[in-house]
Amino acid sequence: MIQSKRMIAGIFAALGLSAAGALAADEREAAAKALVTASLPVWLAQAGAFTADTTAIKTATERSAHGLASTLPETCDVARMNRDLCGVKLVRIPSLSMAPGLLEKDTVAVLQKDFGVVRRGDVLVHNAKYQGATSLGITRVIGMPGDTVEIRAGDVLVNGTPFAREATGETYGDDIFSAAVVRETTPEGRSYTIAMPDPRPQTQADNFGPVTVPAGKYFVMGDNRYNSLDSRFPDMFNEDGFVAQSDVVGVAASVLAANDHARIGLTLR
Template structure:
């Protein structure tokens, strides 16, 4: 009887094949690491402080090209250098991801309201920059996306350069509705959450909120929502992995 089966591969050939697989995986991981460190990084929104533009469960993509690179841009925030490489200033209205000044292990997200040299104050819930109010337009009372038993007033705001976004107002007399005048020093920013009455931001000292944000702490600029999971979904609960919010796929962050 003739044996027509293929000969078993030699150990040398099998070894070369394993080396090729390892090399391919290694190159892929290296490319992914470079993209993550240099270009883009994903983040998951853990809280409601940036509603309605960003909600809990959003999986966003952040551009590291926007402001250049600092130690905050790198994994684990290593003390390799000071300042920013190819640094560019954030603009008023940008939604930024940053390392929390009091605890750089934490990454937070807020909107830039005050630039270096600005004077920022909140009066009766309206933001004033250099004595001029950021225009507001009431859009109606709605249910809070993440807290369906909470009613909020949706308010449209737009910056002097025409950038428009929507904020939430929980009503008059809330903590943070009336503040002192904050003068933003060089190299720092004043940031706020869009969910104005549910955000610990630059209105609070760094021991409690953000305080004034050093430019060096910027990780990048939030670009768009890649996908979004409903409240309660978790990587530890496989049955929730497909519990998506389809209306938030590829949603630009304004």
């Protein structure tokens, strides 16, 4: 028995893991399933994607739980999930400002405490004021405290370095609005998709700044670049255009439910 335990420990060590770490991963998976199994049918109905197909429900549950488990804090197990949802906040996306990655009525998991530090490229959930009205905002971090941010012909530059962009060949929208789906990559290598109409409309969002992000604040933008009220509009967004660290509710971690089942389980960090 002792020899078997040593052999198992050796296998984990060779993989760069520990038995305790593997157990923790199993516990997070169980915790995620405890939440998702009970709630997914309701989330799907809210997203307009309810189905009575038990096979589809099972597959969606597995995808949702696996995506959530991969982002949960290491202290999360079933007991803590039942007690405080492991610090997770459930948020329904209220608009199309984060399309094409996040769509209206998606349900996402938001880490309120255990996300470590905010990084460029994170999707923030935060308190916001839109033309004086207080609401919950969901935007992507573009500029960190101390950064200089500018927009030139719709392209993003931070500290003089442009974000890389690559066409995916996909489109987002309908007969009324259509946009190219473009993969944008930060200087640190984090990538995500944005919606860019072609031709681009001429707005103040095309040429902005440069501005320096104050200490304790973030410069943010929506992924649906021409359908988002964000840091490019300081007269209408948060009075100065920035998101204060004190207004951050959390960081979006994974897509729990969506109208398109293929997006369920998508991790956002």
